[in-house]
Amino acid sequence: MATGEFTIPDVRTGRRVLVVDPDYDTLAALAGALRSRGLEVVLAADGRTGLDRAVSSAPDLILVDVDVPLVDIRTFLEILRGNPRTSSIPVFLMGKGDVRRLPLPEALEGAFGKPFQVDEVATRIETLLSARAVARDSVAPDLQVRGDLAQVPLADILQVFSMNRRTGTFLLSLKASASEIAMRDGEIIEARFGPAGGFKAIVRMLAETGGQFQFVPDRAPAKGSLSGSTEALIVEALRQNDELARLSPELPPRQALLYAPRRGLPPAPDDAGREILALCAEPRSLDSVFDQSSWLDVETALVVASLLRSGRLTVRSEGIPRVPLADQDGMSHLRGCVQHARRAGMPGPPRLLVPVADAAAASRLAGSLGWIEEFAPEGTSFDAAAPIGALGTLRLGEAIDLELTVIPADPRLRPAWMPMCAASVAALVIAPADDEIAAREAERFLRDDAEVPVCIVAWLGSWPGAAGEGDLHAESFETPEGTAEILRAVIGRMG
Numbered sequence: 001m002a003t004g005e006f007t008i009p010d011v012r013t014g015r016r017v018l019v020v021d022p023d024y025d026t027l028a029a030l031a032g033a034l035r036s037r038g039l040e041v042v043l044a045a046d047g048r049t050g051l052d053r054a055v056s057s058a059p060d061l062i063l064v065d066v067d068v069p070l071v072d073i074r075t076f077l078e079i080l081r082g083n084p085r086t087s088s089i090p091v092f093l094m095g096k097g098d099v100r101r102l103p104l105p106e107a108l109e110g111a112f113g114k115p116f117q118v119d120e121v122a123t124r125i126e127t128l129l130s131a132r133a134v135a136r137d138s139v140a141p142d143l144q145v146r147g148d149l150a151q152v153p154l155a156d157i158l159q160v161f162s163m164n165r166r167t168g169t170f171l172l173s174l175k176a177s178a179s180e181i182a183m184r185d186g187e188i189i190e191a192r193f194g195p196a197g198g199f200k201a202i203v204r205m206l207a208e209t210g211g212q213f214q215f216v217p218d219r220a221p222a223k224g225s226l227s228g229s230t231e232a233l234i235v236e237a238l239r240q241n242d243e244l245a246r247l248s249p250e251l252p253p254r255q256a257l258l259y260a261p262r263r264g265l266p267p268a269p270d271d272a273g274r275e276i277l278a279l280c281a282e283p284r285s286l287d288s289v290f291d292q293s294s295w296l297d298v299e300t301a302l303v304v305a306s307l308l309r310s311g312r313l314t315v316r317s318e319g320i321p322r323v324p325l326a327d328q329d330g331m332s333h334l335r336g337c338v339q340h341a342r343r344a345g346m347p348g349p350p351r352l353l354v355p356v357a358d359a360a361a362a363s364r365l366a367g368s369l370g371w372i373e374e375f376a377p378e379g380t381s382f383d384a385a386a387p388i389g390a391l392g393t394l395r396l397g398e399a400i401d402l403e404l405t406v407i408p409a410d411p412r413l414r415p416a417w418m419p420m421c422a423a424s425v426a427a428l429v430i431a432p433a434d435d436e437i438a439a440r441e442a443e444r445f446l447r448d449d450a451e452v453p454v455c456i457v458a459w460l461g462s463w464p465g466a467a468g469e470g471d472l473h474a475e476s477f478e479t480p481e482g483t484a485e486i487l488r489a490v491i492g493r494m495g
Contacts, residue, residue: 018059030063030118030122034125048070048422064092079419147212161183161215168216169219188202203241252286259282280313322480323373325396325488334488338494352490353426354427355427356430371479374396391405426490443455458486
């Protein structure tokens with residue numbers, strides 16, 4: 001692990017069960033019995049959906065039928081065990097007949113033979129989860145801390161843990177974003193708040209009110225990007241939030257678009273101004289400016305306010321302009337391409353996969369897609385360690401949809417790609433010009449190993465020396481027209 005880098009441990013409720021079974025009566029009966037015992041239940045009717053939901057919902061236990069469709073049971077279990085996010089989840093098999101005849105690998109907790117008494121199964125599951133919770137909490141009851149930030153402010157919690165020289169990671173569920181703070185010997189050494197890291201993340205966290213927290217002891221990197229005492233970081237973060245509140249009347253709404261018109265004005269006098277003007281060469285929301293700026297939020301706010309006063313920036317208060325994906329004839333063609341590409345026997349809409357580096361990249365891509373009239377966002381939040389899930393759906397008309405889903409680009413997580421590829425008709429690898437080897441390897445895996453019918457590489461910036469004939473040259477995903485052009489090109493290849 002690189003210096004300053006850390007990942008979020010799996011955060012589970014301790015009471016969430018995933019049931020994967022093709023029989024809807026079984027799903028309904030188990031769901032009712034488990035929920036009546038206060039357990040949270042997630043359901044899936046096939047192996048592909050089950051694996052998707054195992055990764056995205058982080059269940060505490062999985063019940064799966066041995067005859068689950070789309071993904072055979074051995075592959076299902078291999079993918080679960082091969083993915084670091086699901087490898088430790090206990091799994092029970094269900095199946096018809098004698099339980100002893102079920103394929104029961106040593107890694108499984110047990111099995112239930114069908115038909116079974118639903119209440120007996122639910123009782124056993126509840127008992128197991130309760131026992132695991134007691135065992136977990138008894139390991140170090142003085143260190144296992146969870147709580148509500150509406151009752152105790154985050155700044156106070158951090159100061160208490162600092163005085164006690166604790167080492168571990170805070171996992172925060174805030175209204176705006178899932179977040180994390182790593183602490184070693186009572187000092188904050190790293191933080192992450194959505195796309196923001198380091199001190200910028202601390203400032204944003206302390207501006208939030210409400211939410212939940214969990215402290216995971218002894219889970220922190222040796223070093224991070226932050227230095228100085230925890231008290232000093234908190235005091236400065238609170239001061240900057242006060243300054244941001246003072247500047248707020250001078251700034252437009254967070255979703256308003258900022259634009260730097262090219263009309264012969266003198267250049268900005270400092271580095272921060274030049275950077276923000278470059279970011280706003282195409283219309284960009286104020287939220288995006290804060291996320292993309294290399295400066296702290298208070299510095300960015302000061303510069304934006306100054307540029308607005310000088311006329312170097314203008315505001316489009318109507319928000320992000322949405323453009324049609326194509327004209328009437330073009331939409332008819334795109335619908336035909338998606339229909340042609342649909343895989344027989346696959347439930348749900350066909351899927352376009354996009355490998356991304358991290359949660360910030362997934363969020364930026366979702367923002368670009370938000371410019372398209374036909375795009376319906378999913379509203380998914382992504383784990384910084386392994387972003388995976390649906391961005392949203394392109395509604396092409398005549399009941400023809402195309403689901404856009406991100407998967408983690410990290411080669412070590414490729415076992416998690418396979419269930420996502422089952423219903424995928426195409427993949428789009430977005431690659432910088434200097435990363436040709438990684439892009440080609442991802443393309444080869446998706447095309448040859450995962451058997452995705454269409455795999456396209458879209459190069460950002462200059463063409464690489466060995467660009468293939470089927471590659472796209474993506475000048476920018478930062479404009480509505482550029483995003484629509486890329487989508488039209490990708491869907492057109494499906495035909």
